[in-house]
Structures are given as C-alpha cells and as structure tokens.
Amino acid sequence: MNVLLLDDEPLELEQLEYLLLSEFPSWKFFKASDASQAHSINLNHEIDLAFLDINLPGKSGLEFGEELRQSNNDVEIIMVTACQDFSYAQQSIRIGVVDYLTKPVIESELIKILSKYKEHQFSQNYSSLIQCTLKAIQEKFAEKISLSDIASEVHANPTYLSRKFHEEVGLSFSAYLIQYRIHMAKRSLITNLNWTIADVAENSGFSSQNYFSTLFRKIEGLSPTEFRENEKSKSQ
Structure with a gap:
C-alpha cells in the first residue's frame, strides 16, 4: 500500500x-x-x-x-x-x-x-506466511523475540521462514525487526516526552540503552536525544 x-x-x-x-x-x-x-x-x-x-x-x-x-x-x-x-x-x-x-x-x-x-493490510504484497510473520513482529516488537520464536508462532521452519522473508520483504528478518523498532522508538521519542532514553529503548525492544543509542545514531545520523530536541524545536 x-x-x-x-x-x-x-x-x-x-x-x-x-x-x-x-x-x-x-x-x-x-x-x-x-x-x-x-x-x-x-x-x-x-x-x-x-x-x-x-x-x-x-x-x-x-x-x-x-x-x-x-x-x-x-x-x-x-x-x-x-x-x-x-x-x-x-x-x-x-x-x-x-x-x-x-x-x-x-x-x-x-x-x-x-x-x-x-484485515487486508498485507494481502496485496505478501504470502500468508509473511503476512502472519509481519503481524507477529508488529505485536511483539517490544519483547525479546528471535526468528525461531516467530517461526514457532507461525508454524514454519526457521530456515525456510528466513529465506521466504528475505525474498518477499527485501530485508533479512533481523534487519526488518531493527528497522521497525527504530521507527517505533522515533515515535516514542516524540509522543512520550516524559520517558527517558532508557524507557524508550526498553519499550522498543532493545536490550540496553547503550546499544539502542549506538544503533539509532548509526541509522538516523544523530542521537535519540538530538532527534527528540530537533522534533521539539519544529513544533515551537
């Protein structure tokens, strides 16, 4: 879509x-x-x-x-x-x-x-297996999840799911999960101003604040704090 x-x-x-x-x-x-x-x-x-x-x-x-x-x-x-x-x-x-x-x-x-x-958000582009996988990621991104966990939930072999996911989505499972978590973290940085960076990291599924901040800077080009301040300044 x-x-x-x-x-x-x-x-x-x-x-x-x-x-x-x-x-x-x-x-x-x-x-x-x-x-x-x-x-x-x-x-x-x-x-x-x-x-x-x-x-x-x-x-x-x-x-x-x-x-x-x-x-x-x-x-x-x-x-x-x-x-x-x-x-x-x-x-x-x-x-x-x-x-x-x-x-x-x-x-x-x-x-x-x-x-x-x-109900139809994935139907135009993905097979039913990948639709279920994306839905599971959406629902569980804040938890400690792995490809094996999701494969078990969607009743698929992990190796087969990994290959099909990359074929249809164009990213590996882990790369997509990181991308989605970063997107949700950006949302939290803007909408939950009372949350600390550690809170944002935890609620976005990252194992530590340091790992989250390092990854965020690598992907977005600035730290989570800098991103939040930039977005706040745009609204003033």
Whole structure:
C-alpha cells in the first residue's frame, strides 16, 4: 500500500507517519510539505491512500485532491484539517473524499477510520506466511523475540521462514525487526516526552540503552536525544 502524507507542519507529518506505522508496518509512506512535492510523488508512484491537509501554502489540499482524483480514480482520500468549514465539506464530497480527520489527530479516531484496512493490510504484497510473520513482529516488537520464536508462532521452519522473508520483504528478518523498532522508538521519542532514553529503548525492544543509542545514531545520523530536541524545536 502506497500512502501519501501531505502537510506543511513537519511535526504533524512525522506524528501521522508514526501513528500509521505502528498499525500498518508494511505500508510505504511518501511525505510532502506542499502540493508541488505531492504532485512529483504522484507522478512516480501509484498512490493508494492519501492524507491531505487542507490549509497549505500555495495550492490547497482540496485543490491537489481534485488533481489527484483526476489522475488516479481509485485513490482513497482522507482530509486532515484544524478548520470546521461547511464549504470544505462540500468540496470534499465533490472530489470523493472517504473521511475527515481533525487536528490534532487522535490515535483512536485514526485507527477507527482505517479499521477496514486492518484485515487486508498485507494481502496485496505478501504470502500468508509473511503476512502472519509481519503481524507477529508488529505485536511483539517490544519483547525479546528471535526468528525461531516467530517461526514457532507461525508454524514454519526457521530456515525456510528466513529465506521466504528475505525474498518477499527485501530485508533479512533481523534487519526488518531493527528497522521497525527504530521507527517505533522515533515515535516514542516524540509522543512520550516524559520517558527517558532508557524507557524508550526498553519499550522498543532493545536490550540496553547503550546499544539502542549506538544503533539509532548509526541509522538516523544523530542521537535519540538530538532527534527528540530537533522534533521539539519544529513544533515551537
């Protein structure tokens, strides 16, 4: 599932991605801060679902949504806005918007709107074995898990599962698990400001704060603390 996120507020964009990623780890996200960037993404990727902020610099999210609909009649569009305006609702209906989200986005409301995708989130791209494996990773990433543990849960031989996982996902099991844990750690750094770095590491499935911080810097190019401070500064 290719998902477009369009919002001119960096923190809103990041938070929406983290909320979605926690529920739909196999989705591929493309982020844009204005309609021009979103247009370029749409030219190069077939977008299945789009979250469009209404109030943007230059072309509005509604205007872009109309263009998106003209180029891709199958795309599903969800508008995201802090404004309650009947004229927006009228325009949204006209371009076939499937739902509305108000800012700040509440996780329970977002998941309720996307509940119809939950059952089918992996079906378009992966075999049933890998679907079950990804679901198990999503549910147990914060625990101490291994390939053998997940293989046992999905009733597969570990060697066979390892090979199939790499073939279909394009990453090894361990690389994907690390990637997912880092994504969830980034979300925690932003949404749980009262957590220490050790808390974030533990709740993201890492064995130690030192290992987590070293790995985070290697992947993201900055420490967890620096990442948190950068994201906080964007919202001020």
